[in-house]
Every structure is written in structure tokens, then in C-alpha cells.
Amino acid sequence: MTGLTPSQTVGPYLHIGLEWQDGPFAVPEGTPGAFWITGTVYDGNGDPVTDALVETWQADPDGRFDHPDDPRGRSRT
Template identity: 50%
Template structure:
């Protein structure tokens, strides 16, 4: 029997004690946060840092970001990805969640690994979902890596994006004293509005 989708509603300003309780120090458990890795996780350690900017360019302090990614071998930890040639990593699930209300600059931060390309001919990327007060629907985007210039240049999804907007999807690599950091600001509106996807 065909059913109709339940409409989306905003996550509102008060998600923190339900969805990101430990990050915000509320007395409720939290099963996914900003750190996706342990010592045993395979792959290059990276940190992703960014802000969610509104139409005035102000950093939003009550957005929530979720990321989903393949492991270092380019495999997703999910039954629909049954490619045995690419090993699962028992120390990596590939999902993270972070609210923008706890850092002084309203940033989100993920400690993760750089994913492998999920197949030949595509660039490595991380799927990013944006929720927030004022967002009636969540928005999907992707994070690509600035040090993957050749792969990015021939990536079939990036090719679908108008050339003058592609750089909104490229996180900038910086070598810092505390490791490799990629900067990825998300602009909801205006000049340089991040490309959001429908699929």
C-alpha cells in the first residue's frame, strides 16, 4: 500500500539534551559525537572544523551536523555495502554528530579519518547533513578534500555541480601543530551558498 511521507519539521533550538546530550553536559546518554576514531582505527587521522553561516554571514549556534563516511578502504559499515574485497574496520562506524553550541566560535568539530574513495573514478568525500533551528528540512551536502585535486576534477558528482559553485564543497587542508585539519564552512544563503543535494 502506498503511503505518503511524514512532513519534516525543524529540529528547533532545544535538540541538545536529546540528541547531543553529553557534548552539552545534559544527563542523558549520547551514542555518537564528534570523535569517530579510536587508537585502533585504520587510516589517516584528520580533523574537520567548520561553521554554519546564515544569510548575514553570522555563525549559527544551534545547528547540528551529522557526517557519514566510508572507512579508509572505501567501505561503508552497512549491509548494502557487501564488497568483501574492501575490509570493514571494526574500529570505525563512520557516523558522527556535533551541535554548534559548545565551541566559542560556534564551530563543529569532528575527529575522524580520511575516507578511501568508494570506487575507481570518484574522489573521496564525506556526506554531511545539516539540521538547525530555522531549517524546516535538513539539507544534504558533501565534503571533498582540497588535496585531491586530480580526483576532484574528474568526480562525476562534482561534475554535476556548476563549475563556479564547486569550491563550496572543497574543504581546505591545513597542517597544524595538532594534526591535519580540514576547514569546511557551510553557507546557508547568499554569495558562496553551499551546494546542497537532492537524491
């Protein structure tokens, strides 16, 4: 499945010890509507990246994302 997403090299960023405060799940197991996303990250040579960090952002039920640490769309001068 390589080639579906264009190659992009940003970083490396250190993510050792970076864990979700509430555990490994974005919502508690068994939450209605919750689902799993699985996959493999490959490097430019097509080899699996064993320590990749995939960042996700979750919208609310209306499809909106609002977080106090993400000031997009707001500005103050």
C-alpha cells in the same frame, strides 16, 4: 567564506541531547589516519549558527559506506 556552498534550509530538526554513543570522537584519539574537520556554519544573513548540527558519514578504508539502517541500493517487494 560565505557563498561557497549554496543556501539550503531544511528543518529545523531538534538535536538537543543527540550525541554520539561512543563520545565526541568518531574514532579514538590517536588513531592513525584520523583527522579533524573544523569550521563555522552561517545562516542566510551570514551570521554564525551557534547550535548547528553537521551530520557526517564515514566510509571504510576502501571508501565504501555500509550501515544496516541505511538501505540504499537494496529493495525487497
